[in-house]
Amino acid sequence: MAISAHPDRHVDHQERDDLTRELFERRLQTPTELVHSIDERIVELYLPLSDGMARRYVNKGIEEEDLVQVARLALVKAISRFDVGNGGSFAAFAVPTIAGELKRHFRDHGWMVRPSRRVQELRIAARTQRQQLEQELGHTPSRAELAEQLGVPTEALAEADANDSSFRPLSIDAPTAGGDETSLGAAVAVTDPELEQVCDHVALSAALRDLDDRTRRVLLLRFVDEATQRDIAEELGASQMQVSRMLKRTLADLRERMDDERDAADVTTDVPAHRAG
Structure with missing residues (x-):
């Protein structure tokens, strides 16, 4: 399913929230077979939000067009699940729904070389913990400090860090770190008579x-x-x-x-x- 609607004019956040609540209340009073046009209007209002969230993940191994479609489908899913009677704004409900679908898409489709779930979970935990330690310590934590905070061996943390390249492996045509014109492929290639x-x-x-x-x-x-x-x-x-x-x-x-x-x-x-x- 491809979603290609576009908002017809700019609206600020408060105006958008008020209009969204009005549309959801009208949706409750509309027969199921006729709510499609209301849903389309809500989609138009929140396309900038969903597309913006998708583009945060660009250049991480998955095509931008695919990410945008995942985010838009998540937006449609959020519309069908939202309960206007809970008192919260639709935006506050939609954001975690879209973020969750994007992360799930990366988990299932974003790995060139798929690591174990244990490594994936440690990688996510390490990223969150590293940010917290930076604020507490006033400097970027060492691998040993981070491993101690997480309660894991430094070797396990090194393995998790190494899997960052599993999303988009280095090209063998990429230059080496030495700054010369030698490619990575030339540096690791050997002649093997056997x-x-x-x-x-x-x-x-x-x-x-x-x-x-x-x-x-x-x-x-x-x-x-x-x-x-x-x-x-x-x-x-x-x-x-x-x-x-x-x-x-x-x-x-x-x-x-x-x-x-x-x-x-x-x-x-x-x-x-x-x-x-």
Whole structure:
């Protein structure tokens, strides 16, 4: 549901509150099927409030348009729940309702990497407690001071602080803290020869599956146990020449099979997305 109504003129808070109370009282006397137009008018009056609350959360990992819609839907929910007979203003009721929906939306959809509920709750408690300690101590509390106040280990607090990046992780193209032109990705990247050989290992594993037990035993003795061709021949009851020919033939066959595996993988990668299925 998208809400796109806009107020037709500016009204101050007192005028808005008076008009809102009048609209809610009229709403009580209107048949259910006809209250829609009254609700639309109340929405128009409070769109600046709901949109302003949504924009407080901009640049924290969720698109502004999504936040605005969540806040506006929360406004509609507040209208349906408000009891004009309780004597309070609708604004005082709507604000915590909208704030709660925005926070719930962040809890459910705002994490790139979702931490445990324990970490989320500690993160919120730490933020509130930090503000209180700043006023009491006259300076920004250290992690140790904050952890002591919360009654948790400093390691747990460090884990909660580290999850701030779970909303919007750092880009690997971001510059490092040193101020030079080195990117974060370049700073953490390493050349791993073993990783580069993964495709070869996969292709070799597939090729080895088709060999008979005797041939696999010869390869194991030669390339794992590093036995000589003479030792292998003695174990198999064959001549050294036969072992040599078997190894030469098997290695040539494995190379051919591995080449076929790589070619098949390249073809699959090159298939356009709409044909890959």
